[in-house]
Structure formats: C-alpha cells, structure tokens
Amino acid sequence: MRYNLLKRQKIWRELTWTLFERRQADMHWIANRLPDECCVVPVFQDQCLFFSCLFAAVTKGTPCLFLSDHSLESIKRLRSDFCCIHLVTDRDSHGTFKSDEVLRIASTTVDSVCNSVEKLVMDPAGDQIVLKVFSSGSTGIPRFYSKTWTALIEEARMIDRSLKLGDHARHLISTVPPNHMYGFSYGLFGPLHWGMSIDAERPVFPLDLRRVLLAAPDSAWVVTTPTHLRAYMESAVELPKLAGFICSTAPLPLELARSVEERFGCALIETYGSTETGAIAWRHPTQGQKWTCYDAISISMDEQMRVYAPHLPLEGQSLDDRVRLLDKSHFEIIGRSSDLVKIAGKRASLFELNAKLCDIPDVKDGTFFIPPKKADQPQDNIRLGAFVVSDEQDPQIILDELRNRIDQVFLPRPLVMVSELPRDANSKLPRAALEKLWYAHFDKGRALI
Structure with missing residues (x-):
C-alpha cells in the first residue's frame, strides 16, 4: 500500500497552511545531502522540518535514530553500535557531534529550491526498519529497539x-x-x-x-x-x-x-x-x-x-x-x-512508593531512590532515599505524612528537599541523573546507609 501522508494532509503552522510542494522541496534538499548507508539522528524544534527529515530518510532507506540524550557517553556508544551517524537539526548547537557529522537546516534553507521538483511518495516495504529508538535509561543503560x-x-x-x-x-x-x-x-x-x-x-x-x-x-x-x-x-x-x-x-x-x-x-x-x-x-x-x-x-x-x-x-x-x-x-x-525492594523481610515497589509520595499535599514532584552502595556495604543492607520538590521546606512534615501512608521500614533516610528533579525533556528520570544529584548532596565516600 502506498502512503502519501503529506499529499493527503496539510500541516498547520499558526493559521498558515504549508503547501505540499514546499515540503517536497525540503525533502529533496535533505535527501540529496544525506550520506548513503548512514543512520540519521533528527533533532528539531520545528515539527514540519522533523517530519520532512523523516520522510527523506524513509525514501532513501535510511533509519532514523531516536536518542534519550545526547551526552558524550551516549554518542560514543552510538558510534560503536553504528558505522555511520549523521545529526540533522535546525539548532545552532550540535553538542557532542563532530562537525562532519552534522547537517544543519533552517526554515529558510530551502527557500531558493525550486518547488516544481518531482513528487516524492513514501512507499516503503512493510518490513523496512524506519526507526531505531533508544530507551530512556531510567533503569540503567539505554537500549535500542527497531520499528518497521x-x-x-x-x-x-x-x-x-x-x-x-x-x-x-x-x-x-x-x-x-x-x-x-x-x-x-x-x-x-x-x-x-x-x-x-x-x-x-x-x-x-x-x-x-x-x-x-x-x-x-x-x-x-x-x-x-x-x-x-x-x-x-x-x-x-x-x-x-x-x-x-x-x-x-x-x-x-x-x-x-x-x-x-x-x-x-x-x-x-x-x-x-x-x-x-x-x-x-x-x-x-x-x-x-x-x-x-x-x-x-x-x-x-x-x-x-x-x-x-x-x-x-x-x-x-x-x-x-x-x-x-x-x-x-x-x-x-x-x-x-x-524496582522491587525488600527491607526487613517486607517488599514494596518504588512505583507505589512514588505514587504515595506525590499524593501528599504540597508535594509538587518527588521520587524514591536507592542510593549507590559503598564497596563494603552488605548486599542485603538497603536503605531508601528520596528527593522532594515542595513549597513545604521542612522535610520532617513530609516524613510525618509518609509515615501515615507507608510502612516505616520504607521511610526515606534521608529525604532531600530540592528545587527540581533532573527530568529530561520527556519527564523521565535517568538513573545516572539521579546518582549525580545524590552525589551533589553527599560525598561519594559517605553515601548514607
């Protein structure tokens, strides 16, 4: 089956309908500049340009990579997993990507491209891998999954x-x-x-x-x-x-x-x-x-x-x-x-503990956290910590509320008041970001137990 999504659907931009021919120019411009057999990392503020990049990659048979973050460690891992990667973006900064790995596009980039170009029709095979999507890393190292x-x-x-x-x-x-x-x-x-x-x-x-x-x-x-x-x-x-x-x-x-x-x-x-x-x-x-x-x-x-x-x-x-x-x-x-934890013979889920924490009045955001263990800490010696965002600055008041909602063996020690949690652009809390926040409050050598 042939899918010509843009031909059947206009894209709305603040009451201005973008012509299909204009999007065709975008796609041709991008497709002609994408290296062969190179995975594309699309990062755009403009959703029209994002979709144009996706369309161009699909018609070229090139998968797009969706990353959970663009840290140096993530990009290094990406280079080891894929022989060739190319960032396509409308942003001025390209972070940890090398300059020869970047194709920058602006809304005005293709203004001079002729609108009478040959129509592109998205007609991929059903089993064509269109996306390779990386998990958020909230439970550890991100992994990628293919989408046809x-x-x-x-x-x-x-x-x-x-x-x-x-x-x-x-x-x-x-x-x-x-x-x-x-x-x-x-x-x-x-x-x-x-x-x-x-x-x-x-x-x-x-x-x-x-x-x-x-x-x-x-x-x-x-x-x-x-x-x-x-x-x-x-x-x-x-x-x-x-x-x-x-x-x-x-x-x-x-x-x-x-x-x-x-x-x-x-x-x-x-x-x-x-x-x-x-x-x-x-x-x-x-x-x-x-x-x-x-x-x-x-x-x-x-x-x-x-x-x-x-x-x-x-x-x-x-x-x-x-x-x-x-x-x-x-x-x-x-x-x-x-996220199952066992303390003093009792079990609880961090998911349920987080839900009860966030249901407390005045708690704007919060999460329980299993602190990094010290080298000499027994495997079964687990204590929970928690980070809380709240207008209420006294952690004891939050702890008193928690004491009425959960078994006291799961009370966080300590409960740390913070101005915000290190959520990424998708509201996820990567484990690495929480560990960094923990070490910002407690030295590596004296993680509380």
Missing part, C-alpha cells in the same frame, strides 16, 4: 480506533519532542495518519501554549507530560478552550488530573506504553484507575509481563513492568520488577 513501517502504521490505526481524537477536534499541539516514541506516535505521526492537523511549533511554557492555542483555527488536543501539567497549574496564564489533554511519560497523580480537568474544563486522557512495544493502553484517570488495552493488544503476566499484538514479534515483547490483570482487556500497574 508496518508496526508504526498499525500502531497509529490501533490508537485511532480506541481514542478517536479526530472526532472531537481536528487540530493537535504537542509539547513533547517528536524523537520520543510517545511524542512521535501521539504528537506527529499518528495525528497526520488520522487526518488531523498539527502545529509546527512545540510550545514548552504556559504562555507559549496559550499563544499557539489562540492561533488555532478551533479547539485542539494538547499532547503533554505531568511536568508540563504541573507548570500549567502553577502558572497564572489562562488557556483558551481546548479539546483535552493527552498525558504520558511519567506517573500522573490523581489529584493533579482532577485539578487539571476542573481548571481547564476538559478531559485528560492518560496513556501507557513503552519504547519496546509502543502504545499499550489508556485510561481516563478521574473516571477510574484501571487501564484499558488498545484493541490489538493482549497481555500475559507470569514471571514477567509480556505484550502481544499483530505488529509485535510473534512471541510477544517482554517488559520489566508488573501488572495485575483484571480481565483480558483491563489491568492495574503494580510497578517494575527492577
């Missing part, structure tokens, strides 16, 4: 059958980078496939979101994260009427969901998925806490969670998450196998 064209198309169709976002509004704005699978599936590729229009800008701050919403032809969906939602709630900026919020990437406290719906007068839909599988389930948290699987998804839970779908490997995809199956279509999330 068929898998991306089937996932988009699956989401549309359940959520039917286009039935409620024809426009969508995303605050999430498109090189994150959630931002890509719900904020760019999916909406284009569903016949919706998206805005080229990715507004980060409340005032930016207000400006883009006011420019929209009609009400719009906003694809975002819990971190952004907290910022909207703390801001005095009023948002115009919108169709609703889609939220993912980190646990969403129920109280935050209720506050968002009450203030902005719209629905908030939470989604659940993984880098390995893509979209898995969704829920309307203020209406109930159970998750509903998308119609193509089935789940088993024995020693580990396994997800099945026609667009996934036949044997399914195993995940580190732990769930409680309610029936064949519904489940509750318990936590991750890797």
